[in-house]
Amino acid sequence: MELTAAEMVKVAHLARLEWDPKRAATLGQSLNTILTYMEELNELDTSNVPPTVHAVELTNVWREDVPQPSLDHEKALQNAPERDGRYFKVPKLM
Numbered sequence: 622m623e624l625t626a627a628e629m630v631k632v633a634h635l636a637r638l639e640w641d642p643k644r645a646a647t648l649g650q651s652l653n654t655i656l657t658y659m660e661e662l663n664e665l666d667t668s669n670v671p672p673t674v675h676a677v678e679l680t681n682v683w684r685e686d687v688p689q690p691s692l693d694h695e696k697a698l699q700n701a702p703e704r705d706g707r708y709f710k711v712p713k714l715m
Contacts, residue, residue, distance in 0.1 A: 622656045624649060 624632075629649055633640040694707045703710035 622653070622660060624652050624656065 626645060626649070629645065629652065630640055632652075698704050698707070698709065701709050
């Protein structure tokens, strides 16, 4: 599959990429190489290959969710640069 210059401009626009006409030939060649490889992959029979989400199976290690006492206010605020009573004092954002 060969991409035309107009198709590459359209793809760049849809992907919100800045299109540099000076590099169009190089990028076009790279995209066409990728698409040719994808066509080769589409020729392979993958009907007996189970779908995967990740290439490597990973499992999360979760700790038991057990309620426990939280940090008291004084200990939480002991290293605060500024505080306002029982709260952290931070600069206004708006």
